[in-house]
Amino acid sequence: MDEPTSAMVFAAGFGTRMGALTKDRPKPLIEVAGRALLDHALEQTHAAGLRAVVNAHYKAEMVADHVGDRAEVVVEQPDILDTGGGLKAALPRLGQGPVFTLNSDAVWAGPNPLECLRAVWRPERMGALLLLVPLERTVGYTRAGNFAAGAGGRLTRDAGGMVYTGAQVLHTDGLARVDSESFSLNxxxxxxLAEGVLFGVEYPGYWADVGTPEGIGLAENMLERHTNV
Incomplete structure (x- = not known):
């Protein structure tokens, strides 16, 4: 099956940059514009008609209680598994074939990011399709870019390029070739990249990285200025 029907929502991080805000709650439950970050992410997955799987580690019981029956929660214990390990561990719940992944610490102003990926995804020639945004349309993001897109959207690493938003669609069979239990999707x-099958597409809206307490207000201001779909 080459048409993805499920999405992995990453929600297992410690949120250490949030300081005291994550003392009594996990980062995905911090509110932006009156809704938990995790709810912003689940809204995108459900609007795209996808079945969601959420991973959790820090205060995992709070995440599970909050999600309820809206998604299946995979608890990573005793250790956190990072993005690659977390996705690999969740594969039995996600099903066969390619899947979407979405970080839970971002807020979007514009079209559904998963639908943007779906419109461009070509499983016969792409190993993964990453959703990117230019630096000038990021909010709360203070680091360098990640990738540059060449002809046809094929990616190369570029610290001065566009920013990876935490949304992608990818074939997962390569995960079986990684021996480590905890590892990054990098x-x-x-x-x-070595095989020439990593692609990217530009997101046409605005994207907020909610990684610090200051990022909450910046994301809320972004939502006030731009239509959030």
Whole structure:
């Protein structure tokens, strides 16, 4: 099956940059514009008609209680597994074939990011399709870019390029070739870069990285200025 029907929502991080805000709650339950970050992400997955799987580690019981029956929660214990390991561990719940992934610490102003990916995804020639945004349309993001897109959207690493938003669609079979239990998806991307099958597409709206307490207000201001779909 080459048409993805499920999405992995990453929600297992510690949120250490949030300081005291994550003392009594996990980062995905911090509110932006009156809704938990995790709810912003689940809204995108459900609007795209996808079945969601959420991973959790820090205060996992709070995440599970909050999600209820809206998604299946995979608890990573005793150790956190990072993005690659977390996705690999959740594969039995996600099903066969390619899947979407979405970070829970971002807020979007514009079209559904998963639908943007779906419109461009070509499973016969892409190993992964990453959703990117230019630096000038990021909010609360203070680091360098990640990738540059060449002809046809094929990606190369570029610290001055566009920013990876935490949304992608990818084939997951390469995860089985990684022996580590905990690892980053960068390992899989590097393999795809070498094979020329890592692609990207530009998001047409605005994207907020809610990684710090200051990022909450910045994201809320973004939502006030731009239509959030």
């Amino acid at each position: 390992i899989l991307w590097d393999q795809m």
